[in-house]
Amino acid sequence: MTLFHCSACGKAYVARPVYCRCGSQEFRAGEASGKGCVYSCTTLYAAAEKFEKDLPFQIAIIELDDGPRLTARISGRPVEIGDAVTHLHEQEGVHFFQAA
């Protein structure tokens, strides 16, 4: 998966920000390992219209080894806090992860 690194301080972002927290506006895109671990997660049994067909499904906040966190969907077996996960694919801007 692609991450955006601040050219000034090196901080990594999942989406290109307007400003880095250090004030810089220069970023370079780079490939990341896609490895991380689960910071928190939940299984949904009710969803907004668009996602009702997917129920039940699990979402998680993933902490990437490269630093930043993101909200993602979990594919395959459910995960728990602290579990290692790897990036599977990105679909319409949504990142899918699975248990490592």
Added chain:
Amino acid sequence: MRPVSIIGIGKTPFGAFPDKSLLDLAVEAGRKCLKNGNISPAQVEAFYLGNFAGPAFVGQNHLAPYVAAAMGLEGVPATRFEAACASSGSAFFHACSAVAGGMYDVVLVAGVEKMTSQPTPRVTDILASAGELGGEVKAGATFPSLFAMIARRHMYQFGTTREHLAAVAVKNHSNGAKNPEAHMRKVITMEQALAGRMIADPLTIYDCSLVSDGAAAVLLCPAERAAEFTSKPARVLGVAQASDRLALADKEDITTFPAVRQAGQKAYQMAGMTARDIDFAELHDCFTIAEIIAMEDLGFVPRGEGGPATAAGFSALNGEKPINTSGGLKTKGHPVGATGVAQICDLVLQLRCEAGERQLSRAGIGLAQNLGGSGATCVVTILGR
């Protein structure tokens, strides 16, 4: 800055009212409030309206002058505030600032939301739009699921249990059953709360607040003029608003809300008080975990102890610091844009000793905490007599 007083309150019952429009609800609350404060519409100098998603729920935009005109407020500045579930808390904060700064004397603040005219998945959709669109909403997150992740992490870090969450629901149901204007007046047991239908694990239907229609309003004036209008004014001792990032993934620690801590500290400082001085509180229990975290962030209990304290009766009607004597968002109802001002109304009822069956014997200083989204806005208000 001039001290500010609340001289009138007015609220519609909260619930599902298919025959009442957004305008009907707002006008009912506003009119009740004007009557309660012995004020004629012509005396009101400005109108502040809190509303989260009127355009999405009922299709009407430009809501503040629309509501103001229907209430009989002609020509005054009328402005809508949107801060998700803290919309009317924010309207209240800004109205207080304007009165304190000397811009106006008599100001009406209202909050309204008409939610039940839409089917539940659509309501979930509209509410989710207060989350962060790029990451959270795209991935399918709903508000219950965001707070479920907060709850899971709180359990992981502090050992909070599902029984602790359920204790909040049982308490708020017990209080709400005593509130004639609550949406759901039903006592529940711990067993029922634990066996509720799962919405987003670990949160069941009993951990979630209600989807309601309703409106609430308060009248403000400089404290020095309060006696002209009422014999029971409530004094705004402290009021503060703070903000934070929208996405949970962008927060360092999701088991605490920096905006709640900041708004709390500023409000305490303005009032010259600490958590110990607060007799009772209305906390933003959009989900049971939110009440537990608010107790911690406002310093009522140390971090991680909100759950055990609730289970031990700390926040019960007869506890050390009663929380959500109204029944909270959980049972009183949560018409999103009305909630912040409704909390203020509930504090005033206690301060005036007009809270009926749920009246506290010690109700000198009350605190209200109104949270927007998953913590990106918070308004904290401290009231006294």
